[in-house]
Amino acid sequence: MSRQVSRLVVITLLILPAFAFAESPAPARPNILWLISEDTGPDLACYGEPAVKTPNLDALAARGMRFTRAFTVTGVCSTSRSSFMTGMYAVTIDAQNHRSHRGKPDTDNPLPDGVRLLTHWLKDAGYFTANLRHFTTEQDPKWMHGTGKTDWNFSYPGKDFDTKNDITQLPKNQPFYAQINFSETHRGGDWNAADKRVAEPVDPAKVRIPPYYPNHPVVRADWAQYLDAVQALDMQVGVVLRRLDELKLADNTIIIYIGDHGRAMPRGKQWPYDSGLHIPFILYIPDKLQVQGYTPGKVSDRIIESIDLTATTLALAGVEKPVKMQGKVFLGPNAEAPRQYAFGFRDRGDETVDRIRSVRDARFRYLRNFYPERPFLQLNRYKESSYPIITVMRYLHEQGKLTGPPLALMAPTRPAEELYDIVNDPYEINNLARDPEYIEDLSRLRGVLNQWIEDVDDQGRYPEPPEVTDHWEQVMHRNYDKSGRRAAARAKVIEQIKATEK
Template identity: 55%
Template sequence: MIRFLLFLSLFFTAALHAEEKRPNILWLIAEDFGPHLGCYGAREVSTPVLDALAAKGMRFTRYYTTAPVCSASRSAFNTGMYQTTIGAHNHRSHRDDGYTLPEGVKVISQRMRDAGYFTANVKDLPPEAGFKGTGKTDWNFKEPEKPFDSSNWDDLKQHQPFYAQLNFQETHRTFHAPPHADPAKVEIPPYYPDHEVTRKDMAQYLDAATALDAKIGKVMDLLKRDGLMENTVICFMGDHGAAHVRAKQFCYEEGLNTPLIMHWPAAVPAPAGYEAGKVSDRLLMSIDLTATSLAWAGIPKPQGMQGQVFMGATAEPPREYVFGARDRCDMTVFRFRTVRDARYRYIRNFTPDRPFLQHNAYKEKQYPVWNLIKDLAAQDKLTPAQASLAAPTMPEEELYDLQEDPYEIHNLARSNQPEHRSARERLSSVLNSWIEQSNDQGRIPEAEDVARNEGRTKEAPPAKQEKGKKKKA
């Protein structure tokens, strides 16, 4: 009997210890942000906080969102499902029609709460932080009645373990950070005109990244102040790629690749696969962070979840391919699907009759280089790489050798070289299989009136927004 009671005591002590060791999990999410940090090799940007976090933690170079625009991408990584599978693929859709997630699909905060985690989408920070979180969700489905328990930072210390998101808008247009970068020294991708307009715009984006890093520093100070640094997993990432012409809303590297920096706390045993100070080139998707975060919390991967656990005892084999998709954004209808492996990116355009610079009010108003390309094209002052963006149509297929052509300038889809033909055929077949197996809802077009009204099912004019607030795409 004594032995039995001793066994029970040890059992419950171990169980309590295990409960105590469940880490807090904090996602720091930057809007419209590519890997433009010092630790990723970006010039004319000052990001000492994130650079230091990467040096102490893990930095991932091949982390991809499933969509190059916020609402579709956020719908995916908040559920661990492709937005194309759950009907959340059209930007800012299903806001007024009562659409709910398919049976069995939940947002990550619900799953965390069910497992005993306190959840927060932090907007309200202590006065010493000097800023507020955006509280952005931007999901293309009807939100659960209470997706998060709190929006207040000060609740976190009293409610552990917690799962929290903190969203930052600095790198979303319009940019408003103090000047730091020298426009003459910024790096301009060759598909953009090397022009003073481009250089000023790129410098302002990098200045926004510098301001973002300063705010991340304030968050690090709060974690230390509240004694949370030692038991909180920190994950910093972008919600999709950079706020540039060929990036946001398009399925190139610049639109889908974002930073992922992860820091594991000292007081919690690190999971298998985590190596402090390591730089990983493993192919990852944003929905994989969802599945992996659940695993850190001791939650088995839900049946049917498409994200893969990439760290810990239940880690799955590395991905050979990552996928992305873009559908209607605002009033602009495209349908792109893409897949990449370790070397090649393949893009299929289901709407090739439409120009890259198809009318989009948001881009025309907020992206000066968008209009610059049009102007220089009319004057015949673009290089071939730049002129392709002003062409009246787009290729049905694109294939890029990312090892030899990281800027994705030379389309190899029609190349006769055996290795290129082989890559195109293989990736085309993989993409076909993914479209079928994932039940891609983009095969069913939106109703014309819904597309025309930018996802609204009623003739509700945008003017109904709160005064003083402009719609952000």
């Protein structure tokens, strides 16, 4: 072979791979679908709740990954959603007060520089974004729909989503990021009708209620209604999964299911205990989209914060995590080290001014009450009107019949610090903060929390001005007292209580 021919062969061999690479189609980017249920603890059958049947979410967990230590960073919708839609702690971006920066007297709270909606990052990367309200076929019941809920405590430029309509309007030649928000587990119309929509309503006599509630028929009935709402939610999820199959989207769609925070119950929603922050989290990635760190069928005890879903969603879409984003990537080649701690917080909720900070590791939860002089059950008109259990507890307390752990919730003050051994005390009943045996754990977690408050520049350190808190006091007084809603709700529950005493 001549020298010229040899050189030609070598050059050809060098060039061919480049042409082959250039001509190969780039792998299709995945669609990503978030399924978000409101006010939902890990109360699915796959999480060990024996009273419910949740076959659709159970099957999704069996095919995907189920996480047992997933936590939202705050226990109420607007602050939680403000966090996971930005990948930032709400306390960092001054969005920590529930029902803030909307309406009078404060109308504007722009996000800090470098902080954006998850959907804006994804749109820049070529994704179509959707907050879907409709996904049923004509054969499905009309009540199966998404709410389109956003509920953020900040303002932002531009559109939040490209569309808020039907799942069939998603483009065929563009990857999408979509959310579907479910209201079944939020108190209201869907919740109230849940027992009539499910095939096998939960028997109140068979439910397991937390020991910080009185074992009363009205309490058990309310808890059973919540579990029926969980079953109704599962039916909704089943419709969505079937529609993905019908539209031939399932093979290229990553599914993330989470609750936006814990149960709508006393000591649950709005409180930074496990009952308010511990959420179900199921992740499903189709076979052709597998990534490092994902194992189908695995149950993971890795600590996950809700803001980590934001960072990881970007990673799954091939988008580099923004510099300021506080969420951590937990899958793929850029996965970060696992968290040792999950942090949580509570600030003003409606008219109820409070400030609690919390940190949890694999065994302990530590809480700091910055207003220990205030009662645990501070007046919150929404809760007083919506949670029958509160009325039951107040009624029994007035009768001198409230004892044990439920009685502690009626105390006029709170401890400045709380420490619970979650492994041995999962309901967080026995406060170990003054137990000498746990002084090292108390000191360690106190230090971790103090450092976190500094690191995230916790805006809760700066109280809201009186005109803001007074505004929300007036709003809630008008909506629940002047309207008669609170009095009517209390009268209805007391009637139910007395019916059980006959």
